Amino acid sequence: MNYTIAINQNEPHFLNLVFTIPNIHQNSIVVQLPSWRPGRYELQNYAKNIRSLSITDEQGNHLPYQKITKDRWEIQTANIRKVLISYEYYANQYDAGASYVLNEMMYVNPVNCLLYVEGRIDESYEVKLELPETYTIACQLPHQNLTLVAQNFDQLADSPWIASKNMTHHVVAIKPQLNGRQEAQLHFWFQGKPCPFTNRLVDDTIRYAQEQIAIFGDFPCENYHFLYHILPTTFRHGVEHADSTVITIGPDSDWEDPDFYRSFIAISSHELFHLWNIKRIRPADMLPYDFTKENYSTLGYVYEGITTYYGDLLLLTAGVWNWEEYKSSFESDLKRHCTNLGRNNYSLAESSFDTWLDGYTVGIPGRKVSIYIEGMLAAWVADALIIHHTNGTKSLDTVMRALYERFAKHGKGYTESDYQNLLEEVSGISFATYFSELIWGKGHFQKWLHQTADLLGCTIDLEEISLHKNEQLTETQMRNFTKWTQSRFAAVAKNPIFDQQN
Ligand SMILES: [Zn+2]
Incomplete structure (x- = not known):
């Protein structure tokens, strides 16, 4: 399974996506856009953000299809081996569970906007981001040359990323010193105005992380990523993922306010416990x-x-x-x-x-x-x-x-x-x-x-x-x-x- 994703250069907030589905051997397939996202246990209407859906074979011939629920499509694929689904997605919601694209930043929560094929959820995915090479990617998935790799759709859906030219990144080792793994890396990514006192942030994070590790006996991943969006406006929202969290918080003018930092560290501790x-x-x-x-x-x-x-x-x-x-x-x-x-x-x-x-x-x-x-x-x-x-x-x-x-x-x-x-x-x-x-x-x-x-x-x-x-x-x-x-x-x-x- 393969995706290419680019930022629409003509209209702000739109992503251009192409989903390539290989190895088709049935007369029809069903594709689904998730109807909710883990972390928020209510139904969503992500499909309302889709525009200009087009479904073709490799040669560009349009294939017949029918929409069968608000976010589910059946495509006729007799004698077809490969299907390409292209669409635009309106990524204009800036919170910890959504997707947002503007100027030189692509923030995507894949569960909002990526389709999967019914019955083929366990196949691996490659996601190629069509961005200038100067962009940095913050994501729990392994990636190289702006291409992310997921073992299956569940992992992909649970792996948001920020791709941006202007992120601050700190990484520290944590030594659980208990069973199993001897060391894990904690990554702090800041999109927006970063925390001005890095040493304190790192020290506090290691302290509460050690308390959590002491309860569970180990740290279950090698790399854990805090993806922080620091907004200019008042905001507070966090969402947990398999080996990462996205936290949107603001206003960025409040970094020196002790209450703001308390709130920032509290939401971070909460999200890490979800690990x-x-x-x-x-x-x-x-x-x-x-x-x-x-x-x-x-x-x-x-x-x-x-x-x-x-x-x-x-x-x-x-x-x-x-x-x-x-x-x-x-x-x-x-x-x-x-x-x-x-x-x-x-x-x-x-x-x-x-x-x-x-x-x-x-x-x-x-x-x-x-x-x-x-x-x-x-x-x-x-x-x-x-x-x-x-x-x-x-x-x-x-x-x-x-x-x-x-x-x-x-x-x-x-x-x-x-x-x-x-x-x-x-x-x-x-x-x-x-x-x-x-x-x-x-x-x-x-x-x-x-x-x-x-x-x-x-x-x-x-x-x-x-x-x-x-x-x-x-x-x-x-x-x-x-x-x-x-x-x-x-x-x-x-x-x-x-x-x-x-
Ligand atoms: Zn929670």
Whole structure:
């Protein structure tokens, strides 16, 4: 499978694409443009950005075809060996999940704009970018001479790139020093005004990355790429990919503002945590991804909730944030919980299923909760319960490590009962009420939040919307609080706390 992609020189924001499909042996083939993108669990209408579609054989003869859904075409190919599909794509949405082309920058998220052939999703792809050789490519895919190579469509669809004349690039080695690989490279690519304090950025990134590695035991790729678009306008959006992330954030005039940098590092930590949690640890309902329709899952509180929880918490344990900074971020999430009456009307699991319905819009008043916010709070409750009932020897870390070892590393997806079984196995207690009230019930959060704060020696005030560490802690609370907030990396380096799983 082969693509050539160029920037349209006559009209801004248009890409010119040619998809060449070889080795055809059927009387007809079906091609599909993905109807959604991993990371955003709702249907999309990418095909509305396609203009001037033309389908021919090698000699340029037009082939008969029919559109059978909004983003699916059937092409008649009797006696035809090779098909060329050319089209223009309007790449004019500048966020972390879309594609955007202007002047001397081509930013493409392939899942938006590249077609695949039904039944041939596992064939390799070569993508040739028709750009001047002075362009640099930032992408997780191997590439040479402006040509990218993907092993299959799934990998291609999950490999966005920026091709530009004006990117800043830093690369640092990270030494997980645990099992497996001894060293991995972290790449920082900046399109737009780069972070002015590189040393601090690198130091902070290595710190939180080490905390994440300490939980999972290894770093699952050789090269990881942060693709940052720093915009002049106020913006904040990140999307995870197999070995990379795209983060669009602004305004670029705010680099010296501590709140802006805090937000920048928090979204980066969140996206890196996805390297394990969703890109590898994946609900069975989404393995493999089906790009033709909804991939419903009630487990958003795991793939987004737990990621939101650890994204911030590990900045605290890594020493990137102090307690006040962590507490402030926790309280802003708590504020979103307290001001959303949806918590009385709809469960977390059902809200996860319904991201395909209205998960990324405000929606009607008080209908639903958020897999990010309530999911984060549910993760916090689970973590504290495990810490408390194992006398501080285990935590939610142990569960995440087991999901990685027992499921992800064997290419297996997990189900809700897999997750519940692990929580119970690790903690030694039943999580039945936790699931019936917090995950599938409604209106129960308040009680659980107070209990959780108490286990950790804190007080949570849902009127004032605050979380305080108590002045006086019992011995048990002190042990729980320490376990909750201590550095995972330091603990592993000193005294391995994780069970080895097969
Ligand atoms: Zn996320």
